[in-house]
Amino acid sequence: MQTIAFWVFSFLAVAGAVLTVTRKNPLSSALSLVVSLVAVAGLFATLSAHFLFAIQLLVYAGAVMVLVIYVIMILNLRERDMRVLGLSRPRAALASVASLAVLLVLARVFAGGRTAFPADAKGLGSIEELATALFTRYLLQFEVVSVLLLAAMVGAVVLAMRKF
Amino acid sequence: MPPESHYLMVSLVLFLVGCVGVLARRNLLVVLMGIELMLNAANLAFAAFSRSRLLVDGEIVVFFVIAVAAAEAAVGLAIVVALYRRKETVNLDRFNVLHQ
Structure with a gap:
């Protein structure tokens, strides 16, 4: 069950991320990013980090993405702006090759240690435990x-208000 | 439950996709979204480490990263709005006053 959830959520997370980077229209990028963020929230849930799951949905997929979409709609970019702002071919090729190289090297490193998680989470990620650490040690x-x-x-209000 | 390395691989892939977005895109808004993706990938790795060591500290770090990312998004988007007012564009290549 957890394995199926892991594969579904990781597929959605990676697909959403790839669409975010490749879509020309920033609005479709933002919506793909929401898919990716929700999928990462699901991955948190499979790691039994239930509080983080809630926070990720509320703060990230909720508040931050609403802010992003709001700004995209305020700016109201025209078609001709977006045509020049797609993925630039040479840069994309270079960046992809470089990150594929990093991916292959690190994949070999990670494949070495396939440590399984401890079976029992022992209440990890419960609100009590998180709050105790947060309000004492941290x-x-x-x-x-x-x-x-x-x-x-304050900075955001001042920056957006001022006439430069 | 899948092993820790699977989670780290997903985190790595997400980070690299975000990195490509930051390096290859010229739309300031999409570059900001790439940064969000990279922060999220780091969060996933922290949560996985926290689960495998059964320590709550990793989850605390994720909590702080989410708070800082929210602050970053607010200020970053305010900068985007301010820059758009001045230049009427979100193309990063047009914001080059400092190296002219």
């Missing part, structure tokens, strides 16, 4: 991230 980082989010919010 309290300082948590506060720093909240300041970062505030700064990002």
Whole structure:
């Protein structure tokens, strides 16, 4: 069951990612990216990271992608802009060859160690365990991230408001 | 359950696809989406490591990465809007004032 879920979700994640990169229209790119992000959320669920599954759906596939789609619609790109903005052939070829080389090298490294996961997750990924770690050992980082989010919010408003 | 290496391979493929998107596309919006893909690939690897070591720390890192990615998306998209106002385009090759 988990194996089938893994293969389905990884196929969807990779297919969505490839479509994101290759579609000419940024709106179809964004929608493919949503598919990929939801599939990664499913992969989190197979890793018994249930809280991350929820957060990924809410924050990433929900909030962030709504923001992206909103900006794409505000900009309202014309057809002629998109024609020059497709995948540029020489660059794409170069980047693909380079990443295929990296893929082959690292695939050999990973194939060496096929460690199986421990069968029992022992409550890993439950909200209790995550919250305990987050509000004790990682309290300082948590506060720093909240300041970062505030700064990002103010920065985004100032950047988008100002007339350059 | 599939072994850890399968998850790492998926994460690697996602990362490389995102990397190709950042390197080969000239649309600023798609480049931002490529960055999101790469962050997501790293998240998947962190979650897999966390599951195989049964340590919650990896999931905490994923949590923080998602928060930082949200901040990055907000600021990045604000920059896109500001640049579009000035240049009427999202083509990265047109944003070259610094090397003229």
